[in-house]
């Protein structure tokens with residue numbers, strides 16, 4: 054049995070981490086049974102979530118989880134796609150993970166009001182007298198990570214412009230298709246769903262959310278994916294589950 058290590062549902066999302074949601078969606082698309090464990094980062098081989106434990110084999114990182122599923126279970130997430138389409142899917146996936154993700158992280162962690170509505174909650178189990186110090190330390194670390202990535206060196210309007218361009222590109226490529234590459238879900242839908250729902254999350258007031266909300270097709274897409282893979286949620290990121 055596969056165990057997916059997660060943070061657990063938060064902010065009306067299946068998980069506050071789009072990478073965890075992506076990994077869970079991959080398991081759902083592949084139709085593999087799994088259970089979740091919200092035990093935290095202590096057993097994480099690379100110090101991050103998601104990771105899975107598959108009968109004693111631990112695999113960290115959503116992309117390596119995907120490759121593990123493909124190899125061990127013989128499931129081709131990109132079945133039916135041409136080499137060109139597979140290349141496009143890979144490029145969009147990495148745009149979401151290596152560009153859009155950081156703009157969302159910046160909006161949630163660096164804006165005080167968004168931080169108070171969201172990430173502050175992660176520290177609820179830290180003893181109250183220590184909490185402000187731990188929060189300040191972790192926020193400093195996130196700021197350093199943003200700087201190290203490079204995105205944190207830009208002004209807020211520049212960061213928003215980069216994130217908005219990625220959201221617009223996703224919406225434009227999705228266009229009127231039911232799923233990102235066509236009539237049926239493929240591997241890239243795990244990523245596009247996770248990062249689009251994350252951008253649309255109504256808990257946070259961000260220009261990125263406004264950018265995503267301008268695209269009706271993105272909202273309908275999140276609703277369609279929710280209906281298919283998370284029917285129990287009813288709605289995710291304000292997008293009602295549809296058939």
Ligand SMILES: N[C@@H](CCC(=O)N[C@@H](CS)C(=O)NCC(=O)O)C(=O)O
Pocket residue numbers: 069070071072094100101102103113114115116
């Ligand atoms: N490349 C990784 C990224 C995973 C990642 O960045 N996870 C973040 C949450 S969104 C995390 O666990 N952060 C905890 C930490 O850095 O301490 C993947 O695809 O799984």
